[in-house]
Amino acid sequence: QQQHPSMAPPRRSPAAGRPRLVRASPVLKPKVKAQSRSRTPPQTWKADYPLLKGLRARRNAPVDFVGCEKLADPRASKADFEWQCLVAAMLSSLTRDQANAEAMACLRIHGNSAKNIAATPEAKLRKLIIKVGFPKVKAKSLRASAKMCLEQHGGRIPRTIEGLMALPGVGPKMAYLVMTTALNQQPGICVDTHVHRIANMLRWVRTKTPEETRVALESWLPKKEWPDINILLVGVGQMQQQAVQDLVEAGLALGSRRAPAALKLMKRMGVPLRRDRWPMLDAAAAKNPDLGKLLKRC
Incomplete structure (x- = not known):
C-alpha cells in the first residue's frame, strides 16, 4: 500500500545523529577605515620614532644580516650588482630573509647575471631557488625579467618605478626597494607587510593595503626618514615574530x-x-x- 506523502517520515540528512561541527570564529581585527592620504602627522609618531630607534639600536634582526640590501655581490660589475638587487627583491615576497639569502647564495654559485638567468632553463632555476615561497612562479618571472632587461634596457635594469613594475613579478614594494638598493635613489617608501602592520597598529595610518600605507606615510613623514623607515620597522616586526x-x-x-x-x-x-x-x-x-x-x- 502506497503511503500518503503527508504521512511519510521526515527525511534525515546523512549527517543526522552525528555531532554537529561548528567552525571556530576567526580572530577579528579592529575595523579600519581606509585613509590612503592623511597629510596630518599622527600625534604620537614623534614620541614613537625615537623609541623604535632605541629598540633597534643593536641591529640584531635578520634584515640587518641577510636582508635584500645585503645579498648582492659588491664585487660584481655595476650591471650585475643592480640585477642581483632586483633578484633579491623579487625572491623576497612571502619568504623569510634567511631563505632568501640561501637562494641568492645558490644563484651566485650558478652565476647571477641577467644574461645567465635568461639562458637557464626554468626547471633548473626552480631548483636553485627552491627554498623561497612559490619557486615555480618566481623562476618564470626571473627568466622573463632577465629577457626584458636584455632586450629592452640594454642588459641593465629599468631606471624608473614604472619601468621596474613593468617587469613580471615586480610590484610597488619591490620597485621602491630596488630603487634604493640598486640605484641609490629614494623616490618613495618601501612598504612590506611588517611596515603596513606596525604603522596601523601604532595608528600612524588607517589603511587596508601596503600601497595605501605607502601613500599615507609619504604624505607626512619627513623625507630624511624615508631611507630608514623600512629597515627600522621590518626589524622590529621580525623581532616581534621571531x-x-x-x-x-x-x-x-x-x-x-x-x-x-x-x-x-x-x-x-x-x-x-x-x-x-x-x-x-x-x-x-x-x-x-x-x-x-x-x-x-x-
Whole structure:
C-alpha cells in the first residue's frame, strides 16, 4: 500500500545523529577605515620614532644580516650588482630573509647575471631557488625579467618605478626597494607587510593595503626618514615574530625613564608582555614602579 506523502517520515540528512561541527570564529581585527592620504602627522609618531630607534639600536634582526640590501655581490660589475638587487627583491615576497639569502647564495654559485638567468632553463632555476615561497612562479618571472632587461634596457635594469613594475613579478614594494638598493635613489617608501602592520597598529595610518600605507606615510613623514623607515620597522616586526625576548630586552635596556614608554609602545604593537614568560620583566618591575604599574595592566 502506497503511503500518503503527508504521512511519510521526515527525511534525515546523512549527517543526522552525528555531532554537529561548528567552525571556530576567526580572530577579528579592529575595523579600519581606509585613509590612503592623511597629510596630518599622527600625534604620537614623534614620541614613537625615537623609541623604535632605541629598540633597534643593536641591529640584531635578520634584515640587518641577510636582508635584500645585503645579498648582492659588491664585487660584481655595476650591471650585475643592480640585477642581483632586483633578484633579491623579487625572491623576497612571502619568504623569510634567511631563505632568501640561501637562494641568492645558490644563484651566485650558478652565476647571477641577467644574461645567465635568461639562458637557464626554468626547471633548473626552480631548483636553485627552491627554498623561497612559490619557486615555480618566481623562476618564470626571473627568466622573463632577465629577457626584458636584455632586450629592452640594454642588459641593465629599468631606471624608473614604472619601468621596474613593468617587469613580471615586480610590484610597488619591490620597485621602491630596488630603487634604493640598486640605484641609490629614494623616490618613495618601501612598504612590506611588517611596515603596513606596525604603522596601523601604532595608528600612524588607517589603511587596508601596503600601497595605501605607502601613500599615507609619504604624505607626512619627513623625507630624511624615508631611507630608514623600512629597515627600522621590518626589524622590529621580525623581532616581534621571531625573537620577542630580544625585543623585550632591548626595551628594558633603554633605562628606567624610557623603558616604560618602550614597553607601552610594544603593547600597542601587540607584543605579549607576559611576566611568566619573561622573568626579566619581574626584576625590572621591582626596581621601577612605573614599569610595575604598566605590567599589572598587561
